[in-house]
Amino acid sequence: MSETVLEVRGLGFARRGSDGSSQSVVADLTFALGRAETLALLGRSGSGKTTTLKLINRLLEPTAGSVHVAGQEVTTARGVQLRRRIGYVIQEVGLFPHFTVEQNVALIPRLERWPPARIAARVRTLLGMVGLEPDTFAGRYPDQLSGGQRQRVGVARALAADPPLLLLDEPFGALDPVTRVELQREFQSLAQHLDKAMVFVTHDVREALAIGTRVGLMQDGRLVFLGSPGEFRSCPHPECRAFLEAL
Amino acid sequence: MSLIEFYARNGREALGLLGQHLVLVGISTAVALAIGVPLGIALTRRPAWRRPVLGTANVFQTIPSLALFGFLIPLPLLGGIGARTAIAALVVYALLPIIRNTYTGVIGVDAAVVEAGRGMGMTDGELLRLVELPLAVPVILAGVRIAVVVGVGTATIAAAIGAGGLGVYIFRGVATVNDTLILAGALPAAVLALAADAGLGALERRLSRR
Amino acid sequence: MSPTATRRWCRATRVAVLLVSLVPACRRGDRIVVGAKNFTESDLLAELVAQQIERRTALTVERRLHLGGTFVCHQAIVAGEIDAYVEYTGTAFTAVLQHVPVQDPDSVWRAVAAEYLERFGLVWLPPFGFNNTFAIAVRRADAEREGLRTIADLARVAPRWRAGFGYEFLERADGFPGLARTYGLRFAAPPTAMELGLTYRALADGRVDVIAGNSTDGLIPALDLVVLEDDRRYFPPYHAAPVVRRAVLLRHPEVERALAELAGRLSDAEMRRLNARADVERQDLAVIARDWLAEHVPTP
Ligand SMILES: Nc1ncnc2c1ncn2[C@@H]1O[C@H](COP(=O)(O)OP(=O)(O)OP(=O)(O)O)[C@@H](O)[C@H]1O
Ligand SMILES: [Mg+2]
Numbered sequence: 001m002s003e004t005v006l007e008v009r010g011l012g013f014a015r016r017g018s019d020g021s022s023q024s025v026v027a028d029l030t031f032a033l034g035r036a037e038t039l040a041l042l043g044r045s046g047s048g049k050t051t052t053l054k055l056i057n058r059l060l061e062p063t064a065g066s067v068h069v070a071g072q073e074v075t076t077a078r079g080v081q082l083r084r085r086i087g088y089v090i091q092e093v094g095l096f097p098h099f100t101v102e103q104n105v106a107l108i109p110r111l112e113r114w115p116p117a118r119i120a121a122r123v124r125t126l127l128g129m130v131g132l133e134p135d136t137f138a139g140r141y142p143d144q145l146s147g148g149q150r151q152r153v154g155v156a157r158a159l160a161a162d163p164p165l166l167l168l169d170e171p172f173g174a175l176d177p178v179t180r181v182e183l184q185r186e187f188q189s190l191a192q193h194l195d196k197a198m199v200f201v202t203h204d205v206r207e208a209l210a211i212g213t214r215v216g217l218m219q220d221g222r223l224v225f226l227g228s229p230g231e232f233r234s235c236p237h238p239e240c241r242a243f244l245e246a247l
Numbered sequence: 248m249s250l251i252e253f254y255a256r257n258g259r260e261a262l263g264l265l266g267q268h269l270v271l272v273g274i275s276t277a278v279a280l281a282i283g284v285p286l287g288i289a290l291t292r293r294p295a296w297r298r299p300v301l302g303t304a305n306v307f308q309t310i311p312s313l314a315l316f317g318f319l320i321p322l323p324l325l326g327g328i329g330a331r332t333a334i335a336a337l338v339v340y341a342l343l344p345i346i347r348n349t350y351t352g353v354i355g356v357d358a359a360v361v362e363a364g365r366g367m368g369m370t371d372g373e374l375l376r377l378v379e380l381p382l383a384v385p386v387i388l389a390g391v392r393i394a395v396v397v398g399v400g401t402a403t404i405a406a407a408i409g410a411g412g413l414g415v416y417i418f419r420g421v422a423t424v425n426d427t428l429i430l431a432g433a434l435p436a437a438v439l440a441l442a443a444d445a446g447l448g449a450l451e452r453r454l455s456r457r
Numbered sequence: 458m459s460p461t462a463t464r465r466w467c468r469a470t471r472v473a474v475l476l477v478s479l480v481p482a483c484r485r486g487d488r489i490v491v492g493a494k495n496f497t498e499s500d501l502l503a504e505l506v507a508q509q510i511e512r513r514t515a516l517t518v519e520r521r522l523h524l525g526g527t528f529v530c531h532q533a534i535v536a537g538e539i540d541a542y543v544e545y546t547g548t549a550f551t552a553v554l555q556h557v558p559v560q561d562p563d564s565v566w567r568a569v570a571a572e573y574l575e576r577f578g579l580v581w582l583p584p585f586g587f588n589n590t591f592a593i594a595v596r597r598a599d600a601e602r603e604g605l606r607t608i609a610d611l612a613r614v615a616p617r618w619r620a621g622f623g624y625e626f627l628e629r630a631d632g633f634p635g636l637a638r639t640y641g642l643r644f645a646a647p648p649t650a651m652e653l654g655l656t657y658r659a660l661a662d663g664r665v666d667v668i669a670g671n672s673t674d675g676l677i678p679a680l681d682l683v684v685l686e687d688d689r690r691y692f693p694p695y696h697a698a699p700v701v702r703r704a705v706l707l708r709h710p711e712v713e714r715a716l717a718e719l720a721g722r723l724s725d726a727e728m729r730r731l732n733a734r735a736d737v738e739r740q741d742l743a744v745i746a747r748d749w750l751a752e753h754v755p756t757p
Contacts, residue, residue, distance in 0.1 A: 059366060083368030094363025098381050107377075108367055157367070316655055321662045328621065328649055328664045407652035409621065415650065422625030424528075424552075 005070055005164050005197035006033040006056065012064030013055055022063075026051050026221040029065070033214075035164070038191055038198040040212025042205060042243065048221040049201040050091060053167045056199065057086045070164055084108060087158030087166040091173065091201075093150050095142040101127070101153050102138040108161045126156040131186055148179045155187075159194075166198040172207065184210050205243040209233075217243065253431050265435055267411035271330065271402045272443075275337030276395055283342050284387065287349025288375065297350065304343040312336060312404040320408075333405035333412075340401050341394035348390025352383030385455030392447035399440040403432065413439075487515065489705065489712065492530050492539035493522040497735045497742075498589065498673060498697075498728065502543040504746040506699050506716060512750065513715035527552050535577050540705045541712075544581075545589060547695035549573065551631075558631040562588075562694035573700065580706055582713060583720035584698035587728040591626060591692050592672035592684040593636075599666060600683040607688040611667065612640045620644045621665035623653035631693050633669070639691045657682075672725050675733030684725075697723075718754050 011029040014022040026048040033039055043049050054060040056067055058079045067074045074082055095104050102123050109119045127134040130152040142150055151171050158166060172183050184207055191198060191211070202208050208215050208229075215232045217225040219239045225232060232240060254261055290297045310318075315336045319326045325335040356379050364374045380387075406414030416432030419425070489510055493503035500522045507518040521539055524530055531553055533539045549569045550556050559565055570581040593608050600606075603614050626632040627650055636642060649665060656668040657676045670677060672684060699716050706713050723731075731749060734740045 054366075057366060059362075080368050080370050083366060086368075088363075088366035090359060090363050090366055092359035092363075094357070094359035094361075094366075096360055096364070096378055096382075097357070098378075107369075111369065111373060154363075313652060313654065316652075317658055320655065320658045320664060326662075328651060328655075328659050406624075406650065407655055409649035409651045415624075418624040418650070418652070419628050422623065423628045 004032050004034050004068075005037075006199070007068040008032070008056070008065070009067075010065030011052070011055055011062055011067060013051055013060060014063045024221060026055065027064070029223055031216060031223070031226055033165075033197040033199070035197055036192070036195050036213075038200055038211055038213050039216055040208035040214070041199055041201045041216045041218060042208040043203060043218030045203060047218040049203075049218055050169055051221075052218070053088070053169055053199060053201060056165075056167060057083050057088055059083075084112065084161060085163050085165070087161075087163040087196075089151075089154045089158045089166075089168045089171045091169040093154040093171075095150055095153055095157070097142050099141075100138065101132070101140050101142070101145070104142070104153055105157045105160050107157065112161060122160065123156075126159055127153075129159070129190060130156045132156070148175050148183065151175070151183070164196060166196050167201075168198065169201045170203070171200075172202075180207075187211060205246055250427055250430055250434070253427050257431075261416075261431065261435075264411060264413050264415055264432075265439075267330075268399070268402055268405075268413045268436070268439070271333055271337060271405050271410065271412050272395060272398045275334045275402075276341055276391065276398055278334065279338045279341035279345050279394060280391065282338070283345030283390075284349050286342075287346045287387075288353055288380075290346070290350045291353045291379075301343070301347060301350075304346055307339045308343045310339075312340075312401060313407060315339065316404075316408045328409045330405070330410040332408055333402070333410035336408075337398055337401055337405070341398055344390040344393040344397070345387070346390075348393075349383065349387050352386030352390075353379045355386065356382045385451050388447060388451045388454060392444060392451060395443045395447060396440045399436055399443055403436050487709075488517045488519060489541065489709070490519045490521055490539045492524050492533055492542040493520075494527060494530050494542070495523045495525055497675075498732055499523075499543055501731055501735055501742050501745065502585070502697060502699075504742045505719065505750065506541060506543065508743070508746050508750055509715050509719060509754065510712055512756065513718070514709065514711045516709060516712070534579060534700065534702060537702065537704075541699055541701040543585075543697050544700045545695040545697050546581075546584070547590065547631075547693045549700075550693070558693040560690050560693055562696065565694055566696065574703065578703045580701050580703050580713075582699045582701060582716050584696040585719060585723040585728075586696075586721040587673055587723045587725045588694055588696050589671055589673045589725075589728070590687075590695045591632065591636075592670045592674070592677065593687070594660065594668050594670050594677060594682040594684050595666060596660065596663075597681045597683050600685075605683070605685060607686040608636070608640050608642075608691075609688055611685055612642050615642050615644050615667070618644055618666040619646060619664075620648035620667040621651050621656045621659045622648045622669050623656060624650055625653070626669040636691055639689055673728040673732055675729055675731075675736040678726075678729050679733050679737040722753050 009030050012024065012027040014024045016022050029052060031039065041049050041052065051060065055062050056074070058074050069082065069086065099107070105123045105126055106119045109122060123138065124134045127137060132149060132152055137149070142153070145153065155168070155171055158168070172180050175183065188211055200211055209232065212229060215225070215227065215229055216223050217240060224237050224239050225235050227235070233244065286300065290300055316332065319332045319335055320328065326332055360378060360382070361374065364378050369377070402412050403414030403417055405412045406418045413432040413436045416428050420428030420432065491503050491507045493499040503520065503522055507520055510516055510518050524533060527548055530539070530542045534542060546562070546565050546569050547558070550565050551558050554569065554572055556568065573579040573581055593611065595605060595611070605611055605614070622633055627648065633648065651659065653670070656665065657670065657680060659665045660668045660682065661680045677684060701712065731745055734745050735742060
């Protein structure tokens with residue numbers, strides 16, 4: 001493994017209920033990720049995938065364990081600074097409806113006060129990278145895009161400031177199967193020459209096997225499997241079997 | 248005497264009163280915005296304040312205007328008689344729709360959009376300035392529209408406290424049982440309210456297209 | 458329409474017509490309807506009138522208080538909807554009979570009584586005594602310090618003082634313009650035009666120094682104000698008196714006898730005190746009227 005970008009050790013998160021009892025949502029997560037590695041985080045709905053991503057970029061405060069991003073313990077960084085170095089595509093995409101595609105993608109570079117010319121060039125590169133013709137799409141508003149196009153913009157936006165780590169929460173959810181496979185393929189080639197560490201959340205085992213250089217399977221907040229796609233295929237754990245049967 | 252005759256004879260005075268009326272509504276709306284928008288935003292950050300603040304604004308709004316003037320006259324800074332007191336009263340009446348709509352507008356911004364912004368590393372301030380407020384503007388504007396339309400009507404009672412405005416004609420007309428005088432004040436006030444409503448409505452529609 | 462329906466319809470109409478024709482018969486007889494304008498003093502005087510009639514006669518009195526302004530009450534009594542209400546001579550003279558205001562109380566009284574009887578069949582009974590006219594009022598402390606007793610005295614200090622007046626007073630022919638001319642009044646600034654009720658507050662809080670209230674206003678004693686005497690008799694008289702339909706008095710002369718006992722019993726100060734009990738102390742009108750009648754118009 002090349003230099004470690006993300007290191008998660010004994011990570012846990014418990015919600016405090018209104019009655020004072022604490023309920024574990026995520027527990028005992030340990031894994032590390034280097035450059036050009038993609039962890040496909042697989043699991044049923046409610047298994048804690050989104051929560052894990054939010055613990056990594058500190059939208060949620062861990063109640064146990066530690067997270068290091070590029071060697072820095074996340075709890076020692078200011079949340080905002082940390083998150084600007086982590087690309088994040090949320091499950092619902094969440095494009096800003098009052099911004100054009102260009103303004104959406106340019107947001108973080110703008111807040112980081114890049115020179116306008118550099119921002120413009122970056123936006124064009126990124127749109128091209130995610131397969132959106134800049135001249136056609138840069139000036140459109142999100143409500144003038146199809147669902148798939150919106151998700152491409154979401155990916156471009158997360159890549160804008162060239163972060164070493166990318167968190168993607170079901171970026172291709174809610175798409176028709178054909179488009180979905182197409183996007184997966186494009187994403188794979190994108191990931192290969194991007195040289196980033198990525199955590200890619202999905203509940204689709206096919207997608208996980210296609211995109212992940214490694215696969216992690218979550219069940220009830222715990223990692224019940226972590227290994228290569230090949231190892232996953234022969235994993236004896238009942239939850240693995242359940243997913244493989246869906247293939 | 249017909250209304251047209253009346254205006255022909257008292258045009259300068261009528262224009263002066265109309266000007267006073269606009270100043271009363273303009274200043275009070277500006278002040279209510281300066282207080283109400285930050286307060287409405289604060290409520291979205293401090294949910295516990297919501298009930299007491301909106302409740303208080305609500306109670307203020309139900310105070311009859313003459314009674315409110317009664318309370319205001321003895322107050323040291325805002326009080327007395329004249330335009331300042333009238334503006335204070337108009338601000339009190341304008342606050343509720345502005346606070347409430349600011350709160351509703353900001354709280355109503357799609358949670359996914361806010362979460363995306365936060366997840367990308369926007370600060371609270373950036374999120375508010377670049378995302379939440381712009382998206383809430385149509386709703387806030389709807390509140391301003393209510394405040395202005397109500398304000399144009401309510402400003403006629405500024406004449407009860409020597410602050411001028413179109414209400415002067417209405418009060419004079421009522422006091423002397425002169426329908427022409429009442430109309431001379433009420434009609435332009437109504438037209439003004441309708442114009443403000445239409446103008447702000449158009450602006451609101453334009454801004455809410457996105 | 459089917460024949461049965463038509464028959465039923467006809468019967469219903471006949472019953473309705475019969476009922477309507479019965480109405481005047483049940484309304485009249487031994488019932489007196491007393492109305493009032495829409496302000497406290499008018500309600501209070503109507504209550505006095507009503508209770509006095511109830512004490513002295515066998516008639517039932519129906520109260521229709523707080524009806525509306527002068528116009529509404531006048532229309533109602535002319536139409537026979539009410540039988541009596543309390544009116545002010547000056548108001549009847551200028552607002553109802555449309556005469557130019559006149560200062561002399563006796564000529565106003567004579568004109569009003571004669572024209573009401575002739576034109577409307579309405580009788581003015583003897584007045585209560587007080588005169589509810591405009592009252593130029595100042596704070597007691599100021600009046601004592603400056604030695605003010607009359608409006609003429611006020612003219613001396615006016616250039617240093619501020620005035621706040623109601624719109625009616627500023628606009629009316631018998632209001633401020635004439636007053637200023639009669640007394641040579643000139644204030645530090647043009648008087649502030651305000652709602653009448655708020656002028657009292659503004660005076661009490663020192664925002665203005667002179668106001669024009671109504672001489673029987675309960676706020677005058679409540680706020681410890683002094684009414685300056687109209688020594689040049691500028692303000693027209695507004696004496697209050699019961700106005701009653703002649704037809705009622707012909708049928709029930711005991712009403713006239715009962716109300717005659719109230720004549721001249723209420724001074725300005727007395728009326729102010731009664732108004733204060735209603736407006737300032739928020740006492741029940743019926744209670745105020747009962748107390749006052751028991752004390753001032755004892756049953757022999
Ligand atoms: N704000 C919240 N308050 C309480 N419980 C929550 C909250 N958010 C998530 N949970 C709970 O935490 C658990 C993990 O949720 P999480 O969103 O991480 O699941 P997920 O694996 O992303 O599911 P999905 O595939 O449906 O998106 C679930 O049981 C969920 O109900
Ligand atoms: Mg999720």
